[in-house]
Amino acid sequence: MPGYDVIVAGGSVSGLLAAREAAAGGLSVAVLEEDSEIGTPEHCGGLVSIAGIRNIGIVPDASAVENTKIARAKILSPSSGFEISAEKQKVMVLDRRAFDKQIAFQAQKLGAEIKVKCAMRSFSKKEDDGPTYIVKTSEGDLVCKYFVDARGVASIIARNREGVLQSAQYEVYAPWIERDTIEVAFDNQRYPGFFAWIIPTAQGSGKVGVAGRGINAASALQSYIDGKGKCSIVRKVYASIWVNGPMENLVSDRMIIVGDAAGQSKPTTAGGIYTCGMGGVLAGRAVAEAARKNDDRLLAQYEKDWRSMFGAEFEKMLLARKLLERLDNKAIDELFSAVPPEKIEEASASGDFDFHSAALAKILGAKSATRMAKALLGNEIRRLIDIS
Numbered sequence: 001m002p003g004y005d006v007i008v009a010g011g012s013v014s015g016l017l018a019a020r021e022a023a024a025g026g027l028s029v030a031v032l033e034e035d036s037e038i039g040t041p042e043h044c045g046g047l048v049s050i051a052g053i054r055n056i057g058i059v060p061d062a063s064a065v066e067n068t069k070i071a072r073a074k075i076l077s078p079s080s081g082f083e084i085s086a087e088k089q090k091v092m093v094l095d096r097r098a099f100d101k102q103i104a105f106q107a108q109k110l111g112a113e114i115k116v117k118c119a120m121r122s123f124s125k126k127e128d129d130g131p132t133y134i135v136k137t138s139e140g141d142l143v144c145k146y147f148v149d150a151r152g153v154a155s156i157i158a159r160n161r162e163g164v165l166q167s168a169q170y171e172v173y174a175p176w177i178e179r180d181t182i183e184v185a186f187d188n189q190r191y192p193g194f195f196a197w198i199i200p201t202a203q204g205s206g207k208v209g210v211a212g213r214g215i216n217a218a219s220a221l222q223s224y225i226d227g228k229g230k231c232s233i234v235r236k237v238y239a240s241i242w243v244n245g246p247m248e249n250l251v252s253d254r255m256i257i258v259g260d261a262a263g264q265s266k267p268t269t270a271g272g273i274y275t276c277g278m279g280g281v282l283a284g285r286a287v288a289e290a291a292r293k294n295d296d297r298l299l300a301q302y303e304k305d306w307r308s309m310f311g312a313e314f315e316k317m318l319l320a321r322k323l324l325e326r327l328d329n330k331a332i333d334e335l336f337s338a339v340p341p342e343k344i345e346e347a348s349a350s351g352d353f354d355f356h357s358a359a360l361a362k363i364l365g366a367k368s369a370t371r372m373a374k375a376l377l378g379n380e381i382r383r384l385i386d387i388s
């Protein structure tokens with residue numbers, strides 16, 4: 001049976017980065033991807049902070065960058081809205097088809113072997129002194145010492161459906177898409193617990209999507225688009241997103257869970273390129289270190305490091321999510337009108353795209369917004385905003 005030090009199931013951002021780091025540490029690595037092409041089908045808006053991408057060790061190729069001109073975000077409630085500047089946030093829109101291939105290329109150059117159209121069917125532990133896992137795949141059986149599960153939301157769904165929302169995202173050509181403007185529209189009847197979005201890729205083209213709890217995402221998206229005006233839809237994609245935060249116990253024996261499979265996308269927006277990607281980077285490094293020192297206890301460092309980077313922020317985002325889930329449309333409208341322009345300006349100025357609970361706290365810190373948030377969350381609100 002062919003053997004590797006590390007087998008990674010899932011060839012997207014988190015799995016490929018785990019593979020890159022493990023291969024950089026001198027380990028033999030195979031990445032199994034069930035689809036026939038890395039990065040395809042793309043199921044991502046591609047919106048990410050430039051700082052986040054830098055932190056995961058990538059300077060995206062020109063072919064992977066779709067838009068660097070995002071200047072503002074329109075945040076809409078059912079009957080009002082405000083605009084925040086995105087200048088400080090420094091974000092870009094990636095083409096995940098090209099971006100994921102770029103990471104695959106990095107990983108391959110360091111010695112990792114990428115296998116597409118190769119689905120992992122099961123893995124089981126071997127109880128002798130040899131390689132620890134037998135991994136059954138559509139292309140035959142493999143063995144490895146360390147197994148990394150990077151299979152995305154599909155891997156979580158088998159264990160827990162509570163935090164799963166349905167989404168639809170279409171690539172759209174339309175005169176109402178402005179190259180420099182993101183749109184986020186809250187409406188808890190149409191998109192319970194989430195929102196509709198427009199992520200522009202160019203003037204007149206972008207990724208338009210919705211997600212929500214228990215909705216028919218396709219028809220919710222169609223009526224959002226119909227409400228906007230004339231357009232052509234050139235691609236449709238449907239996918240689940242996970243919004244309940246990280247799972248417990250991401251490491252057991254020599255099995256490590258990373259990325260969306262570990263619940264590492266943001267509970268507010270389900271954005272995961274950076275936070276899931278960082279999961280992959282930290283996991284790959286921990287595996288390399290554990291193998292180098294022949295000490296499996298070092299694998300636990302991965303989970304510790306990820307939680308110390310993102311744990312506190314994700315707790316706050318989970319609280320913001322709880323608040324959103326408790327608001328009806330009338331309350332969303334009231335909350336929006338309770339926020340004075342200077343608080344919006346403050347939020348724009350203090351913006352960090354990856355750690356956005358500080359901006360949220362600024363907005364909710366407006367007096368009457370605080371009153372409403374407190375009525376809905378009770379004293380828990382203190383964990384999100386500083387109430388004196």
Ligand SMILES: Cc1cc2nc3c(=O)[nH]c(=O)nc-3n(C[C@H](O)[C@H](O)[C@H](O)COP(=O)(O)OP(=O)(O)OC[C@H]3O[C@@H](n4cnc5c(N)ncnc54)[C@H](O)[C@@H]3O)c2cc1C
Nearest residue numbers: 010012013014034044045046047120152259260271272273
């Ligand atoms: C509609 C939508 C829009 C999004 N927009 C954004 C955004 O704008 N910005 C952002 O940061 N994030 C966004 N995200 C989230 C982001 O796409 C994910 O968080 C990120 O891709 C997670 O990466 P991952 O590697 O953990 O998992 P995934 O990207 O889900 O990859 C898992 C991989 O595993 C493969 N796989 C699954 N099962 C098997 C198996 N048995 N054997 C082999 N391979 C398998 C899959 O084919 C897939 O390639 C969006 C998500 C959705 C659904």
